[in-house]
Every structure is written in structure tokens, then in C-alpha cells.
Amino acid sequence: MKELSCEDVLMAQMAAADGEEPAFSKEQLAAHLTGCANCENELKLLLALDRVLVSHTVAEQHVDLWPGIENKIAKPVLGWRPFALIGLLLIIYKLLEMLPARDLGLAFKLVPLVIVTLLFVFIKENPFRINTELVMER
Amino acid sequence: MDDADAIKRCQQGDREVFRHLVERYQKRAVAHAFAILFNRDDAEDAVQEAFIDAFKAIATFDTSRAFYSWFYVLLRNRCYKMTAGRRPTESLDETLLVSSQQGMADDTRLAIEKALHSLTREEREIVCLKYFSGLSYDDLATHLQIPRGTVMSRLFNARQRLKTKLAGVLIREQEV
Numbered sequence: 139m140k141e142l143s144c145e146d147v148l149m150a151q152m153a154a155a156d157g158e159e160p161a162f163s164k165e166q167l168a169a170h171l172t173g174c175a176n177c178e179n180e181l182k183l184l185l186a187l188d189r190v191l192v193s194h195t196v197a198e199q200h201v202d203l204w205p206g207i208e209n210k211i212a213k214p215v216l217g218w219r220p221f222a223l224i225g226l227l228l229i230i231y232k233l234l235e236m237l238p239a240r241d242l243g244l245a246f247k248l249v250p251l252v253i254v255t256l257l258f259v260f261i262k263e264n265p266f267r268i269n270t271e272l273v274m275e276r
Numbered sequence: 277m278d279d280a281d282a283i284k285r286c287q288q289g290d291r292e293v294f295r296h297l298v299e300r301y302q303k304r305a306v307a308h309a310f311a312i313l314f315n316r317d318d319a320e321d322a323v324q325e326a327f328i329d330a331f332k333a334i335a336t337f338d339t340s341r342a343f344y345s346w347f348y349v350l351l352r353n354r355c356y357k358m359t360a361g362r363r364p365t366e367s368l369d370e371t372l373l374v375s376s377q378q379g380m381a382d383d384t385r386l387a388i389e390k391a392l393h394s395l396t397r398e399e400r401e402i403v404c405l406k407y408f409s410g411l412s413y414d415d416l417a418t419h420l421q422i423p424r425g426t427v428m429s430r431l432f433n434a435r436q437r438l439k440t441k442l443a444g445v446l447i448r449e450q451e452v
Binding site for chain 2: 145148149152153156157158180182183184186187189190191192193194195196197198199201202203204206207208210211212
């Protein structure tokens with residue numbers, strides 16, 4: 139039979155104290171403990187540690203993480219198509235603008251501004267908002 | 277609604293149902309993250325990011341498994357990422373524990389917190405999961421993705437270090 143080390147015995151005894159199946163039989167453990175004063179003393183301390191730890195619980199605090207999580211998972215991922223469309227519209231505008239001897243008036247000059255405004259409406263961003271979510275590097 | 281139903285609905289694209297999972301597990305998750313990080317704000321950030329990771333990966337989740345043990349792996353990764361390259365904090369500014377026994381001295385609680393703080397994050401994590409979440413060895417093995425034998429030896433080493441750090445408290449405890 140394999141000679142049990144003090145570590146084996148203490149580990150197995152603590153497993154038994156934790157309600158787990160110990161790796162060695164009760165007889166084997168008892169035989170070692172009766173002949174090893176050091177283990178007996180160590181076991182008493184470990185069991186005292188167990189009692190001290192069991193008599194404490196984690197302090198509970200109010201937590202509500204959902205609003206932050208919801209914000210991040212609710213943001214739909216924008217595909218490339220809306221941006222490609224806006225790019226195309228701006229190119230068409232530029233080409234029209236380059237046509238010679240055409241004065242399409244003030245309304246025509248405002249078209250790019252309207253396009254960009256629509257873009258911000260579409261992506262639900264306020265270009266004038268100050269970003270308060272910036273985190274300083276620790 | 278149980279976890280499996282909630283997850284199935286999330287997998288079908290129902291974002292709102294994810295809220296049930298967050299509300300069910302956030303408190304436990306913050307306590308676990310706090311045990312690793314020892315900082316309440318960091319713990320909440322890590323849990324929030326881990327829930328977002330979980331939401332993104334929910335399509336791959338096998339509903340026959342327990343949600344929390346799957347989520348815990350994501351949470352650990354987040355916590356370990358946060359601690360990587362960072363110096364361990366010198367002091368303990370926040371309360372981790374409360375005594376459930378009347379008459380237990382406050383200095384005992386403080387001594388335990390300091391002793392836990394002195395452990396490695398892996399040791400502290402296993403002690404907190406064992407004592408404050410009441411996980412069995414098999415559950416610990418699943419959560420930490422280590423064999424049962426490693427659970428036993430890691431717990432043993434952590435206990436040995438705690439025993440040394442808390443020698444004074446334990447002698448008092450034995451005298452009671």
C-alpha cells in the first residue's frame with residue numbers, strides 16, 4: 139500500500155470536511171493521523187479556518203447593469219449600403235455641379251448639407267453632442 | 277421563464293429577453309468578478325463587457341449546458357484581461373465580506389479580506405467560489421476548466437497560505 143504523505147492526508151481530510159469523497163479510506167487517514175501529531179495540529183487549524191470562512195458571506199450591493207448593456211447590444215450594426223448610397227448621391231451632385239453654364243440656384247447648393255443632416259438622423263448621432271463617455275487612461 | 281427558454285429566444289433575435297439573464301446573474305457575477313479584481317467599478321465593467329460578449333456569442337451556446345458556467349468562462353477572461361499587466365493594488369478600499377455570525381469581530385473580517393487579497397488571483401478565486409458561492413469540487417472544476425485534482429491542490433495551497441496569514445485569528449477561534 140502506498141505510504142500517505144501529510145499533504146495527501148490533509149487534502150483528503152479537507153475534502154471530507156467539504157462533503158466530497160476523499161481519495162483515501164477513513165481507516166488509512168485515521169491510521170496516519172494517530173501517528174502524526176503535526177497533521178493532527180494542522181488539521182485543527184484548517185478546520186478552524188473553514189469555520190471562520192464559512193461564517194462570512196460576500197457583501198451585497200445594488201447592481202443594475204442592464205441599461206449599459208442594453209445600450210451596447212441595441213445598437214444595430216450599420217452595413218456599408220447606406221454609406222455607399224450617400225457617397226453615390228454626393229458624386230452625382232458634384233457631377234451636376236460641374237456641368238457648364240448651369241445655375242441651379244441656392245436650393246441646389248444646400249443639397250450636400252441636407253444629405254449630411256439625413257446621415258446623422260439615420261445613424262442617430264448628434265454631431266454637436268459633447269462625448270461624456272470618454273474614459274481617462276488609468 | 278427558465279434559462280433555456282430565454283436563451284432560445286435570444287438566439288432567435290429577441291434582445292429584450294436577454295435582460296432576464298442579466299438580472300438573474302448580475303449580482304453573482306459582480307461578486308465573482310470582485311473576488312478576482314478586488315475593485316467594485318472594475319468588477320462591474322468586467323461583468324458588463326462579459327454580458328455583451330455573451331450576447332454576441334449566444335448563437336453558439338448549447339442550451340443543454342448551464343448558462344452561468346458558460347458565462348463564467350467569458351467573465352474570467354474579461355477579468356484576467358483587465359488584470360494583465362496591471363500591478364496588484366496595495367490597499368483594500370472596499371468591503372468584500374460581511375460576517376453572518378453575531379459577535380464576530382470586525383478585525384476578523386478585515387484580517388480575512390487582507391489575507392484573501394494576499395493570495396494569487398487563482399487562489400482567491402477558488403476560495404471565494406468555494407466558500408462564498410458554495411460550489412462543489414465538480415462545479416469548481418467546470419467553472420475554472422481545470423481537473424478535479426487541480427481543484428483539490430489549488431484549494432489546499434490557498435488554505436495553507438490563508439492559515440499562515442490568519443494564524444492569530446485561528447488560534448482565537450480554536451480557543452472559543
